[in-house]
Amino acid sequence: MRVSQFFISTLKEAPAEAELVSHRLMLRAGLIRKLGSGLYTWMPLGLRVLRKVEAIVREEMNAAGAVEVLMPAVQPAELWQESGRWQVFGPQMLKIKDRHDRDFCFGPTHEEVITDIARREIRSYRQLPVNFYQIQTKFRDEIRPRFGVMRAREFLMKDAYSFHTTFEDLQREYRNMVDAYTRIFTRLGLGFRAVAADTGAIGGTGSHEFHVLAESGEDAIAYSTGSEYAANVELAEAVAPSAGRGAPTQSMQKIATPGAHTIEEVSALLKVPAERIVKTLMVVANDGTELLLLLRGDHMLNEVKAGKLAALASGFRFASEGEIRARLGTGAGSMGPVGANLTIVADRALLAVSDFVCGANADGFHLAGVNFGRDLPEPAEYADIRNAVAGDPSPDGKGKLDILRGIEVGHVFQLRAKYSTAMGATYLDEQGQSQPMEMGCYGIGVSRIVAAAIEQNHDERGIIFPDAMAPFRVALVAIGYRKSEAVKQAADALLAALTAAGIETLLDDRDERPGVMFADMELTGIPHRVTIGDRGLKNGELEYQHRRDAKSQPIPAAEAASWLTARLG
């Protein structure tokens, strides 16, 4: 391909709206253009990258035995009402009406549609197992779309759904998919990690996420430095302290703490470390139950874990200032568990805390030297309700936890019979008995992968694409293409030879200054570059430079094609 025939549109300055480096670079390199919030056009160069990712995903899914389908993007409301998710999915789902005023949605996911296919098409155990997948545009009306295609509203996703007669067979396919995903991300050249995960809104039992590791990642991953354990912090168990609680050594006293509302302020004022301060949170369940949650001052509440408490099973929110005042007679900054007429659930870390500081339920006052069992009753329950932090023991007993940040690019679930039961997807077993199918589902964020790869592979000059997803593998920079017959001939010949060898090559044949061409080829992240100019040609040489190399190296012009073919495989 020649730049003069292609379309590249680079920007020296990124639009002001772009913050994240991958977003800026994708805009600057002309990979994408924004149409509206969370809506992006894939420009020619970007589309080539997207297609590369898609192709690898497709190849590996096929190799793993999945079969491709393509379901409608627009889905009738009836299916979602049947599964009970028409309401549950909420405002994230884009709902639309047709001319007959019938309800539809633009599909945010396709469990309902595929389950409908399965119940119509699959009648016998002889037809199972089967794994259907598609690569298709989804729409989720995100609360806050951001970071370009990283969290867009419309995005490209590979979603697969498997159907089985037994849980054991589902688990086999689940492992098969984990292996396929591992091959996919390895082939894409990404640094990634599979981690145990929460199942969230989709439901089911086992679940793993695949994260591309990057500082800018929106998710935190806890992993053990001494074993293979890795989990999303939403899920990672914060183990109960092994040491017991010390006996009380102080008596409880009320201390004026004017103006100190946060743990940091109280800690600084009283010169007590945050570990010996107890943080009190008041939450209200959707069924009206009010609850106090206690945490060590240096710990953070994990809302996913808290949501699993029996009392909060209906879902919960934080109490308003008014509710706190009505119940405890104080503002949020001075609330505490002593004398509070509310059920208390404490994080297990408090099993090892004595002589602590907490709010006094009186504005501007805290209590010090507080002890469970003496100054207040033991909490109704000790539970794991905090985020694991670096330094915590690994839940598997081997090593300590550390925290990494990651971008979720894949997620696999064991759905079991949730949808098949709700929607009547059954088959007849060997005994002629009707059974609900076991289901798994497996997603990959295809468009997000492009952004994640750039987060992981860039420098101050631009993108550095891994070979597997580069829009072109080789950039030929022809200096003076329109002036020098020798350059033109050498460049045309090399382009033809590499193209014939199946190596996707972009020849910059523009009448541009060298600096412009170099800058554009670097910005767009093409991994291999060959410079063709009269200067080198005089000595029968071209120059090769990998995008990560600091300097170029001369290669014989006559053997350039074979040299590159051998090098690039």
Added chain:
RNA sequence: CGGGGUGUAGCGCAGUCCGGUUAGCGCGCCUGCUUUGGGAGCAGGAUGUCGGAGGUUCGAAUCCUCUCACCCCGACCA
């Protein structure tokens, strides 16, 4: 949803507080000449419903009202 911010040429911005005549700057774009191994130089040129609607005024990018879009932060002060 709550809070904050921004909309002026393709991109980045100034001008708005304190209303005034042809609305500017850099980059990009077009033409010509020169230049040609790291985002060229000179000369000339084109491009604006100042987000939209309404209002105030002799006069509105600027003031007022409404509205739309986009961005950021928060949703863990406790």
